Every structure is written in structure tokens, then in C-alpha cells.
Amino acid sequence: MERNTIQKRQILDVIMNCYTHPTIKELYELVNDKYPNIGQATVYRTINKLVQDDIVIRIDCNDGTHYDYNREHYHFYCLNCGKITDVYLNSNMVDELLSSSKLTEVKRINIVFEGICDNCKKLNKDAC
Amino acid sequence: MERNTIQKRQILDVIMNCYTHPTIKELYELVNDKYPNIGQATVYRTINKLVQDDIVIRIDCNDGTHYDYNREHYHFYCLNCGKITDVYLNSNMVDELLSSSKLTEVKRINIVFEGICDNCKKLNKDAC
């Protein structure tokens, strides 16, 4: 039987009230800032459980794994600055994608759009 | 100026003639089986260059990063056995996906369908 500990609630609180998409390192720092005395091992163990329980999702990018609260949405990853932003797709779009894949038994689709974000495009026109 | 070394050609040869989607560890083993005396650091350095040069792509999954020769295709990841298989989508499907996302400046889309593969479904009906 799984327990609803303070630490688990604290970690979830940080993820749910976080506009970035933190890596495990960043998440640990954020959690520790808000709730000191939480162990690093606890963050690792808890996040893995939250992912297993489908409460949190992993976003796997070139620069490592990021975490996000599990809503029906997808992500854009900036190849220049590494920032991740949310992407929402019409649900019929997702259905079409699924049927186009000809796969059955799909539980989730991970989509990461990679490119240059508006901010980087503005700041550094030639570099991109 | 980038050099076309023996090791680079050997690593590419292994990736191109490999039906699995190896992790870096598996890739190193495959390369070493076929071409001994190749250093681990070389495999790490070379694969990163190949990814930067868009010759090889990363497939980021729950169980880590896998590598594949860069063709226009996507992947299915079995949540049970971890096997990765190729998924091909009509190119107009991808265009629709892009326009649905409302993003501009997208260089690539990474899509990983997650679910249970046919083989696992057969072998273990109740577990899935």
C-alpha cells in the first residue's frame, strides 16, 4: 500500500506549480528551496513512482530527461536555448496520427517538436 | 575540418546494418564485437558528432537513449519488453501535425508511440 507522505506532496506541489519543465537536478533544487531538508534520494525515488503512477510524465530531450505534470499535451524543445514549451493539439489530430501509424495497443504518444523558439530567433537571427 | 576516420566509418557501418535500436552501451558492444580495439570514448565522441551532423538520431525513451540511422520515420516503444520498432507515417500526416501545432521554425518532430508490442501481447495476455 502506497503512502501519502509529506515529501511526496511537496514534490508534487512543486511540479504542479512550476512553469518550467525541470530536469531531476532542477527539480531537486526547486524542492529544496521551498522545502529544505528533503533528501536527493527521495526526489529520485518519488519522481519515479509518480511517473509509474502516470501522475507525472517524462519529456526526453537531447539534453536529458525533464518532468511535467501529466496533462494531455505535447512539447516544443528549443535547440538553441533548451527551453521547453507546451504544445496543444486537437484531439482528432491525435486520433488521425494513431490511425496513420497503423498501430494497436498504444497507451501514450510522446511528441517533441524541435526547433528554434521565437525568443532565440529574435535575439540571434544569423546563428539560427 | 572534420576527418573521415576508420573508427567513424566502422561505427556508422554498425548502426546502418543494425536492426535493433541500440543504446550507447549496446552500440559499443556491437562495434567492439565487429571491430575490436575501438575505445569507448571514441564511440561516445563519434556518436555525438554523428547526431550533431544529423546523420544519426537519438530516440529518447523511458529506459534511456537509443540511436538510429536518420531516415524519415518514427518509433514504437514496447513498455513491457523495451523493444523499439520503426513506424512510418504518410508525409501529409506530418504536415497536418505541424500545422495543428501552430509552431513555426520546427526542424524535426520526434514521435514515440508507447504501448505493448504484438509479441508481448501474445505471450502475456493478463500482464498487459
Next chain:
DNA sequence: GTCCATGCAAAGACTTTGCACTGGT
């Protein structure tokens, strides 16, 4: 001949684990 890439081993970064203790049920 130049200097980028390699191989090795060591360092560094990341993640898991063992164990005694705490706190949720």
C-alpha cells in the same frame, strides 16, 4: 607537417542502494 581524432585511464556527473530511523496507516 599540421592538427583533429583516438585510446587509455582518471575524473566527474548522475543514479541507485543499504541501513538505521521516522512517520503514515
Next chain:
DNA sequence: ACCAGTGCAAAGTCTTTGCATGGAC
């Protein structure tokens, strides 16, 4: 009271790096 979850530190794993040497150009 029981035992899953925690905190710490140590172990284990993964990845990068420094440096001397070798090979591509």
C-alpha cells in the same frame, strides 16, 4: 505495531576529459 518511505552516505553506473600518440589531409 507494522512496514513503506526517508535521509544520509557510500556504491555503482554512465559520460566526459586530459594527455600522449597516431593517422587523415
